[in-house]
Each structure stands twice: as C-alpha cells, then as structure tokens.
Amino acid sequence: xxxxxxxxxxxxxxxxxxxxxxxxxxxxxxxxxxxxxxxxxxxxxxxxxxxxxxxxxxxxxxxxxxxxxxxxxxxxxxxxxxxxxxxxxxxxxxxxxxxxxxxxxxxxxxxxxxxxxxxxxxxxxxxxxxxxxxxxxxxxxxxxxxxxxxxxxxxxxxxxxxxxxxxxxxxxxxxxxxxxxxxxxxxxxxxxxxxxxxxxxxxxxxxxxxxxxxxxxxxxxxxxxxxxxxxxxxxxxxxxxxxxxxxxxxxxxxxxxxxxxxxxxxxxxxxxxxxxxxxxxxxxxxxxxxxxxxxxxxxxxxxxxxxxxxxxxxxxxxxxxxxxxxxxxxxxxxxxxxxxxxxxxxxxxxxxxxxxxxxxxxxxxxxxxxxxxxxxxxxxxxxxxxxxxxxxxxxxxxxxxxxxxxxxxxxxxxxxxxxxxxxxxxxxxxxxxxxxxxxxxxxxxxxxxxxxxxxxxxxxxxxxxxxxxxxx
Amino acid sequence: xxxxxxxxxxxxxxxxxxxxxxxxxxxxxxxxxxxxxxxxxxxx
Numbered sequence: 001x002x003x004x005x006x007x008x009x010x011x012x013x014x015x016x017x018x019x020x021x022x023x024x025x026x027x028x029x030x031x032x033x034x035x036x037x038x039x040x041x042x043x044x045x046x047x048x049x050x051x052x053x054x055x056x057x058x059x060x061x062x063x064x065x066x067x068x069x070x071x072x073x074x075x076x077x078x079x080x081x082x083x084x085x086x087x088x089x090x091x092x093x094x095x096x097x098x099x100x101x102x103x104x105x106x107x108x109x110x111x112x113x114x115x116x117x118x119x120x121x122x123x124x125x126x127x128x129x130x131x132x133x134x135x136x137x138x139x140x141x142x143x144x145x146x147x148x149x150x151x152x153x154x155x156x157x158x159x160x161x162x163x164x165x166x167x168x169x170x171x172x173x174x175x176x177x178x179x180x181x182x183x184x185x186x187x188x189x190x191x192x193x194x195x196x197x198x199x200x201x202x203x204x205x206x207x208x209x210x211x212x213x214x215x216x217x218x219x220x221x222x223x224x225x226x227x228x229x230x231x232x233x234x235x236x237x238x239x240x241x242x243x244x245x246x247x248x249x250x251x252x253x254x255x256x257x258x259x260x261x262x263x264x265x266x267x268x269x270x271x272x273x274x275x276x277x278x279x280x281x282x283x284x285x286x287x288x289x290x291x292x293x294x295x296x297x298x299x300x301x302x303x304x305x306x307x308x309x310x311x312x313x314x315x316x317x318x319x320x321x322x323x324x325x326x327x328x329x330x331x332x333x334x335x336x337x338x339x340x341x342x343x344x345x346x347x348x349x350x351x352x353x354x355x356x357x358x359x360x361x362x363x364x365x366x367x368x369x370x371x372x373x374x375x376x377x378x379x380x381x382x383x384x385x386x387x388x389x390x391x392x393x394x395x396x397x398x399x400x401x402x403x404x405x406x407x408x409x410x411x412x413x414x415x416x417x418x419x420x421x422x423x424x425x426x427x428x429x430x431x432x433x434x435x436x437x438x439x440x441x442x443x444x445x446x447x448x449x450x451x452x453x454x455x456x457x458x459x460x461x462x463x464x465x466x467x468x469x470x471x472x
Numbered sequence: 473x474x475x476x477x478x479x480x481x482x483x484x485x486x487x488x489x490x491x492x493x494x495x496x497x498x499x500x501x502x503x504x505x506x507x508x509x510x511x512x513x514x515x516x
Contacts, residue, residue, distance in 0.1 A: 039489035046493030050500075288487065447508070450501040457497045465490035 033410045038468040042461045045421045049460060052425045053453045056432040057446045063437040065259050065430065074249035082247070086143025093140035093203070099387040100200025107194035108379075109389025116199050117187060118376050120229075122369040125236050129362065132244050133237035136223075139230055141210040145219050164218035167225055172265025175213075177273045179206075179228025181323065184277035188284065189315040191308055225264075232274065235261070236362055238355075239426075255426055258358055259434065263351025271357040272330060275459075276323030278364040279466060283322060284315065286469030293318070329458055330357065336451030337435075340444050352438055356431040356452070360459055363423020367416040367463055374412070378402045413467070420463045424456045431456075 092115075100112035107113040127134050136142065152161060192198050214222045223230045237243075238257035243250045261267070283289050293314050300310035334349045344352075381400035385393050392398070407415075431452040435445035 039486065042490045043493050046497060050497065447505070450505065454494065454497055454501060458494045461490045461494050465487055468490070469487070 033408075034413065038413075038464070041417050042464040045417065045424070045460045045464060046457045048421050049424055049428060049453065049457050052428055053432075053449065056429060057449075060429075060432060061436070061442055063433050065253075065256055065433045066437045068252065068256060068260050070243065070245075070250040070252045072248050072250050075247075077244075077247040077249065079247070082137065085137040086140070086146065089138035089140040090143050092138070093207070095387060097200045097203050100196040100198075100203070102388060103196060104389030105196055106389060107196065109386070110196040111383045111387035111389075112196040112199045113194045114376060114379050114383055116203070118372060119380065121183075121187070122365070122373045123377060124233055125362070125365055126373065128233050128237040129239055130242075132240040132242040133234050135230065135233040135237075137244065139223070139227075141207050141214070141227070142219065142223055142230070144207075145211060145214040149219065164221070165216055167217045167221040170265060171225065172267065173225055173231055173270050174266035175226035176228045176231035177266050177269040179226075180232055180270065181273045181277065181319075183228065184273070184280075185316065185319060188277065188281055189312055189319055191312060225266075232270065235270065235358055236365075239359060239362060255359065255430060258355040258430055261355040261358075263354050268327070268330070268350050268354045268357075271354060271361050272327040273323050274361040275357065275364050276326040277319060278361075278368050279326060279462065280319045280322035281368055282463075282466030282470050284318060286466065288469065289318060326459075329455055333451045333455035336454070337448040340439070340448040342439055342441075342444060344438065349438075353431055353434055353452070356427045356434065359423045359426035359430065360456075363419045364463055366419035366423070367467060370415050370419070371412045374407055375402055375404060416467050417464065420460055420467075424460045427459075428453065428456050 096112050096115045099110055099115075103110045103112070124135050186202065187193055210222070210227055213226055216222075217226075224234075225231065238261060239255055240257070241251055241254045243252060243257060284293075293311075296314040296317065297307070297310045300313050301307060305313065331346070331350065334346050334353065337349050337353075338344065338346055378400070379402055381397050385395045385398040385400075387394075428449075432445070432449055435448050435452075436442060439445040439448060
C-alpha cells in the first residue's frame with residue numbers, strides 16, 4: 001500500500017498535466033491563465049518533495065554540507081570601497097528620511113514608502129540571495145558607528161574609551177526577532193503604514209536605537225545579534241554563493257553557509273517571525289480572513305474600542321497567530337523527530353535544525369513579494385527624479401511609468417510556485433544532511449526526517465493556499 | 473451577532489484541497505513507520 005499511494009497521487013498529477021484542457025474544465029482558473037487548477041499545484045509540489053525525500057534517503061548517505069568550504073576570489077578589498085559603500089548607505093538613508101519628512105505626504109508620490117517597503121524590505125533580500133550580505137556594506141548605522149569609533153580613536157588617548165559591555169547571551173537574536181515583528185506590524189497592521197513622515201520618524205528612531213546599542217555593547221556584537229535588519233538580511237545571505245569576509249570576497253556552494261549558523265537564543269523565533277509575518281500578509285488578503293476579521297473587529301468595537309483600534313487589534317491577533325502557527329508547525333516536526341530516540345531533547349533539535357527554515361523564509365519572501373518588486377519596484381525610476389513629489393525632475397525620469405505587461409499574472413504564479421518548491425526542497429536537503437550528522441544511524445536519520453517532510457509539505461501547501469487565496 | 477466562520481464555508485471549502493497532500497503524506501509516513509516497526513519485531 002505504501003508504494004501504491006504515491007504512485008496514485010503521481011498519476012493524478014501527471015494526468016492533470018498531460019490533459020490540461022480536461023483539468024481546467026473543473027478548475028478554479030481565475031485571473032491567471034493556468035492550465036490546471038491552482039490546488040493541483042500543491043499536489044504536484046508535494047510530490048516533488050516526496051520524491052526529493054526518497055532520493056535524498058537513497059542517494060545521500062553521508063553528511064556533505066556540515067563543513068564549510070570557501071575559496072577566496074578577491075583578497076584585499078580596498079578600504080576606500082568599504083568607506084564609500086558606508087557613505088552611500090548614509091546618504092540614501094538621509095535622502096529617504098528627508099523625503100519622508102519634507103516631501104508630499106501622498107504615499108505614491110513620496111520616495112519613502114516605496115523605498116522602505118520595496119527596495120529595503122524586498123530588493124535587499126533578493127540581492128542578498130545572489131551577492132551575499134550586501135546590506136552589511138551599506139548599513140548606514142554601522143557606517144556612522146564605525147566612523148565615530150574611528151574618530152574617537154584618533155582624538156582620545158589609547159585606553160581612554162571604556163570597554164563595551166558584554167552582550168547578554170540570553171538575549172541572543174531575540175531583539176532581532178522582536179524588531180522584525182514590529183516592522184511587520186507597521187507594514188501589515190498599522191492603518192498609517194504608508195504615511196511618509198511616520199516612516200521617516202520610525203527610521204530615525206530605529207537608527208537611534210541601533211547607535212545606542214552599538215555604543216553600549218560594541219559594534220559587531222550588536223550587529224550580529226540585535227540589529228533586526230542586519231541580522232535578518234545576514235541570515236538570508238547565508239544562502240548566497242558569495243560571502244564578504246573581512247576585506248576579501250569568497251565563493252562557496254549555495255546554501256553551504258547555512259549549516260554553520262549557530263543556534264543561539266532567538267534564532268528559531270527570528271525565522272518563524274519571518275515566515276509567519278509573510279504568511280499573514282497572504283492570509284490577510286484571503287477570503288477566510290476577510291470573513292473572520294470584520295466579526296473580530298465588531299467584537300472589539302462592542303467591548304468599547306474605536307473602529308480603527310479594533311481593526312488594528314484584530315489584525316494584530318491575526319499576525320501573532322500566524323507566527324505562532326508557524327512556530328507550532330515547526331515544533332510539531334521537532335517533537336516527531338524526538339520519537340526516533342538517541343536522547344536528543346526538543347530544545348537541542350529545534351536549534352540544530354533552525355537553519356533549514358531559512359530557505360523557506362526566502363521562498364515565502366520571493367513568492368509573496370516578487371510581483372511587488374517587479375511592478376512597484378519600477379516606481380523607483382520616477383521617484384528618484386522626484387523624491388519629494390514636488391514636481392522636480394532631477395534625472396529626467398520623472399515621467400517614467402510602471403510597465404505592468406513585462407510579466408503576466410501567469411508568469412508571476414509560476415515564479416511563485418517555483419520559489420516555493422525550490423525553497424522547500426533546499427530545506428529538506430539541509431535537514432537531511434543535518435540529520436545524518438546528528439543521528440548515529442543513517443536509518444534513524446531518515447526516520448527522523450519523516451516528520452520534517454511532513455512539515456515541509458505543510459509549509460508548501462500553506463504557501464500555495466495563501467497565494468491562491470490572495471489571487472482570487 | 474458574531475457569525476461563525478463555518479457560516480462562510482462556501483467561500484473556503486476548496487481550501488481543504490490544499491490540505492489533502494499533507495494528509496496523504498502523513499498517512500503514507502504512518503504506514504511506513506508501522507511497517508518498519510513490524511519488520512524490526514520480525515527481525516528480533
């Protein structure tokens with residue numbers, strides 16, 4: 001029976017793919033011109049994962065990714081380049097904040113909302129996937145802190161500056177997780193999410209917190225643990241084949257930077273926040289949430305809240321609920337792994353397998369924000385010429401428009417499905433490799449991954465359901 | 473009066489189709505585990 005079941009599922013999927021006309025006759029084809037119903041993509045993706053799992057179990061008997069192998073391709077990167085990147089980061093930060101405060105308060109005319117939500121939040125992770133941790137080079141608060149430290153070292157006599165405090169080990173990456181959750185709240189829940197001046201003020205407040213943190217705990221310890229965007233983008237950059245190490249550029253195999261991720265406190269929370277908040281972004285556009293949210297809002301109005309506060313509270317519950325659901329799904333997989341034995345406790349396993357969630361976080365990000373980057377990202381062409389929305393034309397591109405025809409809705413859907421499948425197969429491969437290193441017996445390692453396979457199929461189906469729901 | 477989500481089931485019942493692969497995988501893995509345990513007992 002165990003062999004017949006996947007064969008039967010494969011038959012259904014293959015039949016639908018081979019006979020698209022018949023399949024679409026019963027399908028749910030909406031705005032996208034898809035040859036098969038959207039839910040069948042979830043079945044196909046699950047099949048890909050199951051087949052990948054079987055292939056890994058049979059063809060990958062020893063751990064291969066636990067040792068990081070890197071090759072230096074560019075040693076001795078000029079220090080001036082580092083300074084230049086930092087200066088560019090500070091200048092861009094200044095321009096965005098100024099635009100937010102002094103420019104038009106229309107979100108579509110002002111540079112700040114598009115820069116924050118499209119360039120900073122979406123394009124930087126996309127760039128990190130290919131080029132490594134580019135944000136670190138342009139990080140404006142890091143650049144300012146390093147400049148201040150350099151100047152202080154020149155002015156003050158040696159030893160006059162106090163040593164930074166030791167960063168609390170218990171805090172780990174928790175501040176980063178909390179920061180990303182707060183940012184997601186502003187983006188997805190706050191009714192003032194597009195207010196340019198509010199975004200500018202929040203950016204200044206964020207920079208101030210980072211500068212105080214770095215002055216107390218040291219630049220690098222703070223950036224490694226507590227700068228939410230620095231930590232999150234750095235985490236995603238571990239997927240990349242490039243790594244900027246000290247003042248050299250090294251190459252490595254894609255994904256190979258992830259197994260060396262140290263599972264310090266808050267790491268699982270950070271990745272679950274990233275996946276959960278993206279989940280809520282899709283979920284909040286679907287019919288299920290839009291059926292429930294008004295009732296929830298009304299309930300809060302009935303207990304005395306204003307309509308706006310009630311709406312924000314309802315959405316806050318949805319946002320936190322999605323993060324907890326993602327965390328619960330992951331812990332379910334970990335709890336299942338414990339049943340295999342060998343004395344590993346759940347906390348240890350949760351940390352050891354945390355890096356396997358990073359490709360999923362990336363997949364969700366690509367799936368949910370690819371179209372935003374592809375369409376709204378083009379707005380940058382006119383916004384850089386007219387950042388304040390006051391009619392100026394600094395670079396002669398103020399009349400540029402957004403081309404919505406460069407990729408069709410169907411094309412976007414295939415990119416989304418591809419990202420989800422590739423991301424989850426990558427997560428599965430990382431989990432398999434880690435299991436081989438953790439468990440003494442390869443059979444036990446494979447059995448432990450039954451649970452991770454279920455989690456991955458669950459995340460894939462969830463991702464496709466969310467995309468499907470928001471596309472209707 | 474607050475309506476239960478079930479009242480809107482016509483809007484989202486197709487969503488259950490996305491749950492089916494997860495359930496199938498769970499069933500398949502449960503059967504695999506059961507066969508493995510039975511095999512282990514037989515070997516002993």
